[in-house]
Amino acid sequence: MATPGAGGNLQAKLVLLGDMGAGKSSLVLRFVKGQFFDYQESTIGAAFLTQTVAVNDVTVKFEIWDTAGQERYHSLAPMYYRGAAAAIVVYDITNTESFTRAKNWVRELQRQGNPNLVIALAGNKADLASKRKVETEEGQSYADENGLFFIETSAKSAQNVNEVFYEIARKLPKAAPAPQPQGLNLNAQGRTQPKRSCCSTS
Amino acid sequence: MEKRRSSPDTPDSSASLSAGMDEEYDVIVLGTGLKECIISGLLSVDGLKVLHMDRNDYYGGESASLTLKQFWKKFKGEDEPPASLGSARDYNIDLVPKFMMANGQLVRVLIHTDVTKYLQFKAVDGSYVLNKGKIYKVPATDVEALKSSLLGFFEKFRAKKFFVYVQDYEENDPKTHDGLDLRKLTAREFFEKYSLSDEVIQFVGHALALYRDESFYNAPALDLVLRMKLYAESLLRFGGGSPYIYPLYGLGELPQGFARLSAVYGGTYMLAKPDAKVVFDDSGKAIGVSSEGETAKCKKVVGDPSYFPGKIAKSGKVVRAICIMSHPVPNTNDSASVQIILPQKQLNRKSDMYIFCCSYSHNVAPKGKYIAFVTTTAETDRPEAELAPGLKLLGQVDEQIFDIYDTYEPLESGSHDNCYISKSYDPTTHFETTVEDVLSMYTRITGKILDLSEKDLNQASAADE
Numbered sequence: 001m002a003t004p005g006a007g008g009n010l011q012a013k014l015v016l017l018g019d020m021g022a023g024k025s026s027l028v029l030r031f032v033k034g035q036f037f038d039y040q041e042s043t044i045g046a047a048f049l050t051q052t053v054a055v056n057d058v059t060v061k062f063e064i065w066d067t068a069g070q071e072r073y074h075s076l077a078p079m080y081y082r083g084a085a086a087a088i089v090v091y092d093i094t095n096t097e098s099f100t101r102a103k104n105w106v107r108e109l110q111r112q113g114n115p116n117l118v119i120a121l122a123g124n125k126a127d128l129a130s131k132r133k134v135e136t137e138e139g140q141s142y143a144d145e146n147g148l149f150f151i152e153t154s155a156k157s158a159q160n161v162n163e164v165f166y167e168i169a170r171k172l173p174k175a176a177p178a179p180q181p182q183g184l185n186l187n188a189q190g191r192t193q194p195k196r197s198c199c200s201t202s
Numbered sequence: 203m204e205k206r207r208s209s210p211d212t213p214d215s216s217a218s219l220s221a222g223m224d225e226e227y228d229v230i231v232l233g234t235g236l237k238e239c240i241i242s243g244l245l246s247v248d249g250l251k252v253l254h255m256d257r258n259d260y261y262g263g264e265s266a267s268l269t270l271k272q273f274w275k276k277f278k279g280e281d282e283p284p285a286s287l288g289s290a291r292d293y294n295i296d297l298v299p300k301f302m303m304a305n306g307q308l309v310r311v312l313i314h315t316d317v318t319k320y321l322q323f324k325a326v327d328g329s330y331v332l333n334k335g336k337i338y339k340v341p342a343t344d345v346e347a348l349k350s351s352l353l354g355f356f357e358k359f360r361a362k363k364f365f366v367y368v369q370d371y372e373e374n375d376p377k378t379h380d381g382l383d384l385r386k387l388t389a390r391e392f393f394e395k396y397s398l399s400d401e402v403i404q405f406v407g408h409a410l411a412l413y414r415d416e417s418f419y420n421a422p423a424l425d426l427v428l429r430m431k432l433y434a435e436s437l438l439r440f441g442g443g444s445p446y447i448y449p450l451y452g453l454g455e456l457p458q459g460f461a462r463l464s465a466v467y468g469g470t471y472m473l474a475k476p477d478a479k480v481v482f483d484d485s486g487k488a489i490g491v492s493s494e495g496e497t498a499k500c501k502k503v504v505g506d507p508s509y510f511p512g513k514i515a516k517s518g519k520v521v522r523a524i525c526i527m528s529h530p531v532p533n534t535n536d537s538a539s540v541q542i543i544l545p546q547k548q549l550n551r552k553s554d555m556y557i558f559c560c561s562y563s564h565n566v567a568p569k570g571k572y573i574a575f576v577t578t579t580a581e582t583d584r585p586e587a588e589l590a591p592g593l594k595l596l597g598q599v600d601e602q603i604f605d606i607y608d609t610y611e612p613l614e615s616g617s618h619d620n621c622y623i624s625k626s627y628d629p630t631t632h633f634e635t636t637v638e639d640v641l642s643m644y645t646r647i648t649g650k651i652l653d654l655s656e657k658d659l660n661q662a663s664a665a666d667e
Binding site: 048054069071072073074075077078079080082113183184185186 | 212236261291309312313319320322324325430440447449450451454455458459462463465466468470471472473474
């Protein structure tokens with residue numbers, strides 16, 4: 001869930017979904033670090049990346065979860081979706097299979113039953129126009145039918161990458177539901193030393 | 203052992219497309235229960251190449267938390283639970299309910315591995331103990347002992363001295379030992395020194411030190427004192443009414459968190475492999491795992507007992523009542539979450555009984571609903587009947603289901619056959635024995651000891667951000 005912080009700050013968990021090779025990690029890396037590699041290997045041990053954006057007096061701190069390969073054999077855990085405020089479903093415009101599977105991921109998200117989830121559909125690798133197999137209209141009309149926000153991106157050329165995240169940030173405050181009960185963060189807690197009570201004697 | 207790989211499998215790396223059944227792995231882990239997921243995570247972080255499989259299409263095995271629909275299907279064989287129980291998806295019912303000591307080993311493992319990032323916890327409201335048919339808040343310090351109605355007037359002062367000694371005791375500071383050598387002195391002798399009554403000894407041993415039987419009497423008192431200190435430190439850690447914490451959305455989150463850790467460090471996950479089977483060579487050593495006609499090779503196989511028929515022995519039988527209620531457990535000050543320990547002597551039994559109750563406050567049930575579990579080691583041919591003293595404390599329940607299962611432990615350590623098998627989850631409602639088993643398995647598999655010491659912990663916390 002998008003959780004209101006102090007002032008106009010929101011903290012939002014954003015999950016990436018899509019086929020292997022569609023460019024999920026590349027999109028995040030372009031957005032968070034401004035980098036692109038032709039043969040991307042995600043940073044080992046990165047639990048999730050964070051990036052803060054400001055739109056209309058509201059700053060949104062994204063906590064961005066990548067699949068860590070668990071989509072490969074359909075073994076994403078329910079925890080992955082739990083508490084997500086936004087999702088980007090990524091497909092490769094040069095690969096019709098990846099578009100078909102993107103639709104499956106959208107259905108999977110809808111099954112999670114969070115009506116406030118902001119979903120973006122991103123047709124990635126827009127720089128490879130000559131190899132295009134999925135027309136812009138196909139993506140757009142599917143997105144319209146399912147109430148998704150649609151955009152074509154290129155992690156390689158940086159086209160529309162920031163735009164996806166900014167558009168999500170704009171939609172979040174409107175979609176944000178009442179905050180969920182917050183739990184303890186074990187790391188954030190100071191380690192209390194056992195104290196002796198004032199009246200004890202030894 | 204093996205060195206860290208520099209080029210891990212990643213979802214978008216074209217080089218990784220082949221990581222599947224035709225690969226060779228350092229370790230294949232079978233079953234995604236909590237123990238297996240912790241091991242998988244630790245080994246992946248160590249740089250080992252791990253394949254992790256489960257016969258089910260969901261994470262958690264015996265340590266999963268079920269929605270009411272899944273729960274109903276499993277125990278009643280019916281598809282639709284009654285509407286009166288509320289929204290089925292708001293339920294996360296643990297199969298093996300347990301609370302975590304706030305300063306205990308599992309929390310240390312969570313911080314050590316940074317899996318805390320994926321989880322949220324909340325303190326457990328109350329910790330109680332049964333005495334002569336009534337339940338009392340467990341007094342953990344000298345101040346609480348003085349206030350507690352559990353203790354008689356004269357007992358309070360003897361207990362106070364005892365608690366003060368334990369609170370001040372530092373293993374490495376002989377000045378705090380007051381001339382007692384707790385490595386030699388037995389717990390029985392230690393209790394005698396303070397003239398503690400049998401009742402006090404019972405709650406100290408079973409509700410504070412969390413012993414499950416009476417063998418601690420004749421063991422050195424040091425272990426007892428360290429366990430009591432763990433309880434007291436855990437109680438202080440988050441300032442709750444108990445030393446325990448519990449994850450929001452149920453324990454099923456824990457295996458998922460450790461599985462994600464493993465995946466982030468390159469572990470490969472395959473669920474829904476109902477026919478996964480260990481493959482042995484002629485000398486009886488495990489060399490891989492087969493499924494759907496393919497065999498993945500590996501050096502070692504790790505897993506829960508259900509994947510190793512013929513290599514396990516029955517160690518006991520657990521009986522558990524799972525109850526859905528519309529009220530908190532009576533006489534617990536309306537605790538939305540609570541543990542009650544029923545020491546064996548109070549019930550004339552050989553093993554303790556445990557009550558565990560959790561509710562909407564930890565997001566495991568809809569608003570106004572409580573899930574209570576009564577668990578013990580079965581000692582008779584009518585295990586359901588054995589739970590009566592615990593069930594009596596719950597009052598009226600909306601639904602009640604009994605779960606009875608055998609527990610197993612491995613016959614061998616793994617050094618001969620490359621099979622590293624976990625023990626079944628015991629009936630205790632805390633994790634201390636679970637982590638002991640995991641640490642022992644980790645050492646048997648890697649030859650290393652996992653350092654969860656204080657220094658290590660502080661470094662882990664400091665490294666965060």
